[in-house]
Amino acid sequence: MSGYYLHAAELKAEKSITLSDYIAQANREAIHAGQPFGCAVVKRRMKGTADGYVVRDVGTDVRLVNRLRDMEEALQDVDYDRWSDLDTEHREAA
Structure with a gap:
C-alpha cells in the first residue's frame, strides 16, 4: 500500500477477522518490501475505510x-x- 509511511500494510475486508494471521502476513510483507514495520489495515463491516483499524x-x-x-x-x-x-x-x- 503506498502512502503508509515506513509500513508494509496488509489490507483486509473480511467477514471473519483473524488478527494473528494478518499480522504474520504483514510482517512477512514488510521484510519482502524492505520496510521496517508491518501492519494490518482491517475494514469494519458496514463502515467506511476511515472507521477501520490499523493493527501491529x-x-x-x-x-x-x-x-x-x-x-x-x-x-x-x-x-x-x-x-x-x-x-x-x-x-x-x-
Missing part, C-alpha cells in the same frame, strides 16, 4: 514508538523551535 503486534509497536522517540529527540537537538512548532501542531490536531 506489540514488538512492532515498541520498535515504532522507540523510533519516534529517538527521532523527536534528534530533532529537538538540531532545531528545538521546529520541534516545538510541530509538537504544538500535532497536539492541537488530536
